[in-house]
Amino acid sequence: MLRYLTAGESHGPALVALIDGFPAGLTVDQAALDHELVRRQGGYGRGGRQRIETDSATFLSGLWRGVTLGSPLALEVINRDAKLERLEDVDRPRPGHADLAGAVKHLGSVRSVLERASARETAARVAAGALARQLLAVFGIDVAGWVVSLGDLEFGGREGSLAELRSLRDTSAIYSLHPERDPEVTEMIDRIGKEGDTVGGIVEAQVTGLPVGLGSHIQWDRKLDGRLAQAVMSIQAIKGVEIGMGFETARRRGSEVHDEIGYDESLRNTPQLGFVRPTNNAGGLEAGMTNGQPLVLRAAMKPIATLRKPLGSINLATKQPESAAYERSDVCAVSACSVIVENVVAFEVAAALVEKFGGDSVEEMQARFEQFHTLARQR
Numbered sequence: 001m002l003r004y005l006t007a008g009e010s011h012g013p014a015l016v017a018l019i020d021g022f023p024a025g026l027t028v029d030q031a032a033l034d035h036e037l038v039r040r041q042g043g044y045g046r047g048g049r050q051r052i053e054t055d056s057a058t059f060l061s062g063l064w065r066g067v068t069l070g071s072p073l074a075l076e077v078i079n080r081d082a083k084l085e086r087l088e089d090v091d092r093p094r095p096g097h098a099d100l101a102g103a104v105k106h107l108g109s110v111r112s113v114l115e116r117a118s119a120r121e122t123a124a125r126v127a128a129g130a131l132a133r134q135l136l137a138v139f140g141i142d143v144a145g146w147v148v149s150l151g152d153l154e155f156g157g158r159e160g161s162l163a164e165l166r167s168l169r170d171t172s173a174i175y176s177l178h179p180e181r182d183p184e185v186t187e188m189i190d191r192i193g194k195e196g197d198t199v200g201g202i203v204e205a206q207v208t209g210l211p212v213g214l215g216s217h218i219q220w221d222r223k224l225d226g227r228l229a230q231a232v233m234s235i236q237a238i239k240g241v242e243i244g245m246g247f248e249t250a251r252r253r254g255s256e257v258h259d260e261i262g263y264d265e266s267l268r269n270t271p272q273l274g275f276v277r278p279t280n281n282a283g284g285l286e287a288g289m290t291n292g293q294p295l296v297l298r299a300a301m302k303p304i305a306t307l308r309k310p311l312g313s314i315n316l317a318t319k320q321p322e323s324a325a326y327e328r329s330d331v332c333a334v335s336a337c338s339v340i341v342e343n344v345v346a347f348e349v350a351a352a353l354v355e356k357f358g359g360d361s362v363e364e365m366q367a368r369f370e371q372f373h374t375l376a377r378q379r
């Protein structure tokens with residue numbers, strides 16, 4: 001079983017991802033891993049913290065000569081802004097953040113809650129996902145993510161391979177597939193920032209090259225759509241997750257929603273085994289299993305809860321009305337969110353791949369992957 005946990009406070013010494021069940025024999029590309037961490041720090045509208053940090057992951061365990069051992073991997077991302085011991089408590093909880101519920105729940109301080117609830121934790125999740133996507137790449141599985149809307153500005157997707165879409169996205173200041181609209185978007189972010197406010201948006205992740213049958217229809221907690229929804233919904237500030245046509249399916253008839261099944265002999269030797277669909281409204285998942293089509297997932301991010309022009313709150317000591325606390329914040333972190341979602345999705349898909357093809361070594365997984373496709377083609 002491939003799984004991970006994270007540890008670390010936003011202003012503590014470091015963030016850590018502990019990855020267990022990762023197969024032996026993967027040669028790690030450290031630069032590619034750090035590239036995802038750098039992308040997470042970017043995107044127009046980020047706050048002052050990102051000018052302090054230069055995120056990079058250090059392996060504390062699980063590697064020998066750059067190759068995974070099959071033992072637990074501990075990944076560390078250092079916090080340059082490590083000042084937790086000097087920080088004061090916060091007495092005015094921010095609406096929309098963990099401050100109030102967390103302090104009440106733990107009978108403790110707001111500081112102890114916000115330090116862990118902060119989206120800084122996602123650096124550890126991206127490190128874990130960025131490693132997992134290197135395992136996926138061995139099997140020809142590719143992952144990419146981008147921003148599809150920001151506030152009330154909608155950009156949507158584009159046709160093309162993930163490699164083409166990724167290069168286009170990398171020319172956009174907000175990681176969308178429509179860089180020609182960047183001036184309009186950055187102007188909007190500037191305007192909202194000047195007003196002391198924040199803005200959210202919708203991000204999309206796609207996975208291509210998937211074999212048929214990752215996940216399972218057999219038990220609720222093995223369904224891959226359910227696992228993806230939980231993993232993505234748990235990302236800070238996410239309020240909604242949809243797969244494929246998602247919420248729109250509820251407004252359409254069955255004949256307009258389900259993807260008809262065809263067969264193309266020339267695709268018999270690909271992971272989709274020759275089965276083709278004229279549409280992909282299912283987003284690559286049927287009954288909790290991959291069906292050989294690209295996986296398409298979207299997530300809605302609410303505007304960040306820390307506002308320069310704060311909303312009404314109370315002082316927890318006096319219970320009297322006061323403005324919520326403000327130290328510093330991002331105006332817009334939707335671009336960063338697209339990086340987080342894509343890497344979190346990568347990890348869940350890698351976990352399902354390990355489940356189907358075995359997790360002791362990459363070499364054994366490759367052999368079983370080949371054998372499965374040989375058997376499936378003989379049906």
Ligand code: EPS
Binds near residue numbers: 010
């Ligand atoms: C973040 C670092 C944090 C916040 C942000 C995410 O740094 P600091 O609190 O020192 O400014 O900028 O966290 C939040 C959005 C939040 O609401 O807590 C990061 O590295 O992503």
